[in-house]
Structure formats: C-alpha cells, structure tokens
Amino acid sequence: MRFEVLGPVRVCTSDGEAATLAPKPRALLAVLLAAKGRPVTAERLLGELWPEGAPSTATATLQMHVSALRKVVGDRVGTAPGGYRLDLAGASFDAAEFESGGDLGLWRGDAYEGVAAGPAVSAAAARLTELRLAARHDWAQRTLADGRPVDAATELAGWVAEQPAAEGLVKQLMLALYRSGRAGDALSAYDRTAAALDSLGARPGPDLDALAAAVRRQDPTLDRPAPGVPAQRNRFIGRRAELDRAIHLLGTARLLTVVGPGGAGKTRLSLELAREVAADHDAVHIVELAEHRDGPLDARLAAAVGIREEPGMPVLETVTRQLTGRVLLVLDNCEHVRPQATELAHTLLAVCPGVRVVATSREQLGLSGEVIFALGGLATPAPGAADPHTDAVRLLADRVAAARGGTGLAPAELVVAAELCRRLDGLPLAIELAAARLRALPLAEIVSRLDRRLDLLTGTSPVLRHQTMRAAIDWGYELLDVPQQELLRRLGVFAGGFDLAAAGEVAGADPLDPLTQLVDRSMVEWRDGRYRLIETIREYARERLGPAERAEAFGRLVAYWTRRLAEPPPVDGPAHTEWLAATAAEHDTIMAAADWSLREGDPADGLRIAAAMWWFWWVAGRMAEGLTWLDKALAASAEPSALRARALRAAAALARNSGDLVAARRLGEEGLAVFRGLDDRTGMVAALNNLLITAQAQEDYPASLAFGHEALKLAEQAGDARMVAAASNNTAGTLRCMGRLDEAEPLFTRALEGFRALNDRRGEAAALSNLSTTDRRRGRYEPARRAMREALAVYTELGIAEGQLDAVEGLAQLDVLEGDAEGGLRLLAVAERERTELGAPSFTPDEIADRDQAEAAARGALDAAAVARAYRDATATTLEKAVAQLLG
Incomplete structure (x- = not known):
C-alpha cells in the first residue's frame, strides 16, 4: 500500500490504482499522515476536520469517517488512547521518500492538495x-x-511561474x-519578480539587485570557468575598465605584456582576460613560470x-608543429626568466600564426x-574622501565580509577603510592580507599598526610597490605567534602544493x-585538498630562513622525498595511475629538493632523487627534462x-626512449663499468x-646476445628470479x-x-606480447591473438600506454593476416598517431x-576508397575506444 501527499492526497493499492475516498475521510487520512504514525486525539481530529467549529454531531460523524477510511486501508487505522493513529509500517509514503532522497519527480502538485x-x-x-524549494535550489545548482x-x-x-516571488x-x-x-x-525575469514583489508591498533583495546589475554589465564572474583556465577562488572585484582595455588591446595585437609590481594582480587580471576571450579561441593554456629556475x-x-x-x-x-588553430597562451610570472621567455614568445609568434600570447612580468619582454x-594598484578614494564605490574599497569590503562571516564594513568604518x-x-594582495586580519583586530588598530610598521614612500628597494608588499607581508608575519612563524618559514621550501x-x-x-x-590568516591557501603558499609569500618565507634553519628544513624535505622515492612504483593498475598523478602534482617540490641537494646539500641526495624519478619521466614522456636533471646530478x-651506476642506467633508458641510441x-656502458x-x-x-635492449635497437645483435647471455648467467648464479x-x-x-x-x-x-x-604484471604482459609475436610468425594465429589480447588487458590495467600500443599493433597485424585489411589498417593508424x-x-x-x-599489405589489399575510409575512421577513434573494442 502506498500513501501520497505530494499532490492530491490519495491511497494506492498494490496494483497502483488510487482508492476512492470522500472528502472528509481523505481529510482524516491527511491529518493522520501529517502525524507520521503518532496518535492523534479525537478532540484534535475534530479541530482539524472542522477548523471553523465542529457541529454537535461531530463525534459520531468522526467515527463514521474512521469506518470509511478503514474500508480502504484496513486495520492500519487503529485506536489509541483518546484517539486514533495510522500504522505506516511496511507501507510506502511519498513524503518520507522525498525527505530521504530529495526526488523532485515524486511531486504531482502542491503538498496535501485538495484537502x-x-x-x-x-x-x-x-x-x-x-523542502521542495530547497531541493529545487540544489537541483538547479548541480545542473x-x-x-x-x-x-x-x-x-x-x-x-x-509557480512562485514568481521566490528570489532564490x-x-x-x-x-x-x-x-x-x-x-x-x-533581466525580464528580474522585472517580473520585481513586479510580483511590488504587488505584495516588497522589493527585490540586494542579492537579486546585484545579480541584475552584474547581468547588465556582463560581469565575467557570472560565466562558468573556461576550459584551460583555473576556476576563480573568489570574486573578481573592480578592474572593469582595465579588463575592457586589455581585451581591446589583445584584439589588435598578438603579444600583450601585463607589467606591474608584485601584488598588483597581474596573474588575476590575465586569467580573467583569458576567461573572457576563451570563446574566441580553440584552446587556452596557462603556462606558470614562477617555479622555473634553470634551462x-x-x-x-x-x-x-x-x-x-x-x-x-x-x-x-x-x-x-602541434600547436595549431587559434590558441591563447598565458606566460605567467616571466620576470625571473625574462630572456628565455622573450626568446620563447618570439619563436611561438613567428612559427605559429594562430597563437596569441599574454605575458605577465615586472618588466616588458622587449619584443617588436x-x-x-x-x-x-586599484583605484582608491581621494585624500580625505571615503568613497565606498572605488575598486580598492569594494575589494576590502568584499574580503572583510568573507573574513567576518558575511558582515561587511560598517558606515562608520568607511573613512578608516579609505x-x-x-x-x-x-x-590587491596587501588589501587581502589586511582584510584577513580583521578577524582578530579592529580596522582602526590595523591602520595604527601600518603607521608604525609600513612606510609606503621610502625603503631600500628600487621598486616602490615591491617595498610595499614586503612591508605588508612583514606586518602580517609579525602578527603570527612563534610556532606559526617557524612553520611559515619552513613551508617556503615547497615549490608547489603539499599535504x-x-x-x-x-x-x-x-x-x-x-x-x-x-x-585562517590567509598566509597559506587551502584548495582542492592541498595547501599552497602564493609565490610572493613563498619567496618571503624562504628569505626569512636563516642558514641553519634553511639547511634543516631543506634537509628534512630531501630526506622525506628520498625515503618516499626509495619505494618502487606500484605495479597494479589503479595504484600505478594514482602514483603517476601524485608524482606529477609533487614534481616541482621534488626537483626543488634535488636542486638544493646539488647546490647546497649532499649532491648524492640529488643524484638519488633524479635516479628514482626516471620512471616517472619515462612514462610521462618528459625524457629531455629527466636527462637534464640526471646530467646535472651526475x-x-x-x-x-x-x-x-643506477643513475647512468636510468639516463641510458631515457636516452634510448628518446631515440638517441648512441x-x-x-x-x-659507463654504468656497467662502474658496477663491474x-x-x-x-x-x-x-x-x-x-x-x-639498446644494442638490439642498434641491430648490433652479437653484442646484444653477449650482454643477454652474461646477464642470464649472473642472474641464475645469484638466484635472482x-x-x-x-x-x-x-x-x-x-x-x-x-x-x-x-x-x-x-x-x-x-x-x-x-x-x-613473481606476480610481476608488467613483465607478464611483455612476455605475452613477445610470445604472441612468435606465434604469429609461425602462423599460429589463434594463440597469438589470445596472448596479445591478454597482454593488452594487463597494460590497460596498469595504465601503460606504450604497452597498449604494442598490443594494438600486434592485433592489427593479425587482422591484416586474417583478411580484415581495413580494420587492421585503422588500428595501425590509431597506434601511429598515439605514438x-x-x-x-x-x-x-x-x-x-x-x-x-x-601496413603495406593492408594498403595493397584495399582500393583507394577503403584506405581513405580506414584513415578517416582512425581519426575518429581514440586509443581508449580502440582498446575497449579489442577487449570487448
């Protein structure tokens, strides 16, 4: 039996049909359902059924209505002390289902309609x-x-249309x-709601007014994040005129360099610029250069x-060669690598006609x-004025509201805020830091501290606003207690996010x-499950480290990563994929540890880290980067x-995979000599x-066999399975x-x-692939296909794309041999593209x-139309799709 109140009140039998109930028994059912199984006294039932006043015959009539309801629901309507109750055990109740699951599809009209x-x-x-309104809000937000x-x-x-005054x-x-x-x-929807509220003697709230204003000015914060552009962490306040000007300039040039002091908001402006013009480009890429040091x-x-x-x-x-179409590149934080950034921008603009570059730096690149x-800085009020509409005060007010849990600047604070x-x-960064302090200090005291701690006009730095930022961070730093200061200094050794x-x-x-x-004090960010210092504060924290503390902090970082990297990468698929992602996220910090070891610590630690990272570089296709680090460490x-010797072997593997067999x-050979x-x-x-393997690739088979026989002999003597x-x-x-x-x-x-x-899945896949190739050459196609499919499944489980491609090519060759030339050619083309x-x-x-x-055999067996079709189908086939089809 099913009871329903999300619309007209009704009882449905097991076959789904609604039972017939007269108005008063239906009202009685509604009252009992509203009680959710709790007893309802007869006196209260009389008041509910006859809210305007019960007649003298009401008690007898109530019993009649109870009897009528029992004819439909049976003994679920039971007596209770002084009244009645509805037993809901074992029955379904749409209101309870909605409250537990929020399914808007359960609603058929208004709640308790017709009663x-x-x-x-x-x-x-x-x-x-x-609850329905809240569920609608949630659904809309998700959608x-x-x-x-x-x-x-x-x-x-x-x-x-149902609820024109529901502002949310x-x-x-x-x-x-x-x-x-x-x-x-x-805006028409806003006008209709304003009219509906006016008929009730009300007007739209400030949030709705603000949204209408944002729509009128086409505020970019209303848009969804553009692909390739990081999501906004908070509202972009002000800079509308600057942003419009930057968009206009970018529309007439291919290189726009945003210059200004640290903390002026160059990165934020460039990201908002990229977000607004993303629809005009085929792709947007953000290239963060803050952590790039050498090379x-x-x-x-x-x-x-x-x-x-x-x-x-x-x-x-x-x-x-691959950067085609209309592409926007944002080269962010170029000042410390200005010559290299200039050369890179010059090459990109000369060779890629569809590329536009936005650079951020403290000085221009100097290109034609x-x-x-x-x-x-943001626009500020004139001296003596307290204009709350200037961009700087608006930013402060917004961040103050965030810091105070929604309570913004009071009117009495505007003069001090200005x-x-x-x-x-x-x-902007100085304002953000100041606003964060308002969780613990009144605004007037912050200004008095600035009078003592921050001199905006003088200093030793030739860049005035750099001096301002250093003073602002100095002040924020000195508000921390000793443990917080010590931790902040040590966190400066991280080159990216950390846990x-x-x-x-x-x-x-x-x-x-x-x-x-x-x-809480905005000195460290918490985002996407990781902590992070913004670049300016990270540099400041590193500068604050004394020699002994710097050595200890970096030493701990190096010890942490040498210990973690001593564990070999996992061999099972999900764990291997997770390892790759985690290592990519930590890459800059890992290499910062290696760099410190090579420059100031123990070079052996730098070598140890570089040698351990070779597998990541190999799988990620970053062979040149890995070789650079290994060369430096060696x-x-x-x-x-x-x-x-291990590092030499790692470098040899990366060189071979890069195609540099010499x-x-x-x-x-140098690594082997050391081991010997x-x-x-x-x-x-x-x-x-x-x-x-290297000699094999060079087709130096005698040397390759000699290496192999000696390796096999030594492994057997050592019992190394x-x-x-x-x-x-x-x-x-x-x-x-x-x-x-x-x-x-x-x-x-x-x-x-x-x-x-040994349960070595990668080795097993390699051996299966090799056996399949041998079977194929001997004409044993069925076992060859079976072994290659098994190898493909293992490589897919491990997330090793190169192995997948080996297997796809092997299966494609079998297709060609067994008569499916077009299918085989399609797979070969997919593999070639992916390689x-x-x-x-x-x-x-x-x-x-x-x-x-x-490939030659397939092309020879097909006419020109079939060959074209195979390559066309390959273009539309991803590696993931091809693998799924082969394993399906």
Missing part, C-alpha cells in the same frame, strides 16, 4: 513546500555546475538564462599544453610588436594547529658508486639487460630479431612463467619491420 483541513496539515504542507544552463532554464522557468529560484533562472546567451530574458622553457611549455616530446626532435619544434599594459586602502596604495604529512615532515612536529591558523657526484649505449668495478652483481645484471625472467625475455627478443624462433620461444615461455610466479603524441616510438627492429609490412 480542507486544519493547522497540522497546513504546517506539514508548508514544511514539505520548503548549472554540470554546464547545462539550457536544461536548468527550461525547468526553472516553470518553477518561477529567480536568481538561478537569471544565471541559467545568462549562461544560455539570453541576457535580455534574464630552457620548452619542457614546461610542453607539459602545460599537454604535448609530449618526440625522439630526435627538439621539444619546441614538437610543440610548434609587443603591447605593454601597465597595471598599478585611509587603509590609500596607505596600501590599492595593491599535511609533508608539512609535518618539514616542520619536524605536528603542524595541524599552526597550519590551520596560517590558512656531474655533481662523479665518484664511482652503485648510486651513480648516448644510450655510452651511458649504459664495484663487483655489484645485481647492478651488473640490470645494466646488462639495459644494454641488451626477477632478473632471470627479465634477461630471458630480452635475450629471446634479440634471438627473435635474428629469426632464431626455435631458440627464442622457450626463453619467452621461461620469462612468462617467471614473471607470473607520435606520446613520443614513444617502437625501437625493436623486427617489430618495426612487421608493422611496416602489415
């Missing part, structure tokens, strides 16, 4: 109506957040209409735009055609309380050691395996390249059994030959 009853039912209906403003507007229009719904309708490109309709900017640019380097080709050439946009903004020269555990390692103590207080720690061979000199058998086996399996697999690969399949196959089988015994994007060429000679032969 003329007293205050209990009215109260229950009012409560459900409010807008999902980027579906048209869907939201369609539904909200009907709801607002009207706000969401206006926002949905605005984001649907219907600003005029959004070319090519690798950071490639990482920011998601382009992997290609072997044998300079990174910048790869980027410029560069348009300079100078950004100072003075504060003038004394801070309108610099609580990392903060604790650097602090050497539990950082939770002081870190929370630093967040140069700083030249003494022969097992650590140096360097890979040289590095690999140390009589390190385990290291020798690993180095020999590395060299085996993993290296036995690896050496068997790699040596068999060389034999297969030489056409000696009878010798290769048992070694591949031995490798597969060894990897499976180019990943910068992961195949370097095994016989696999390259097999692939080329299969």
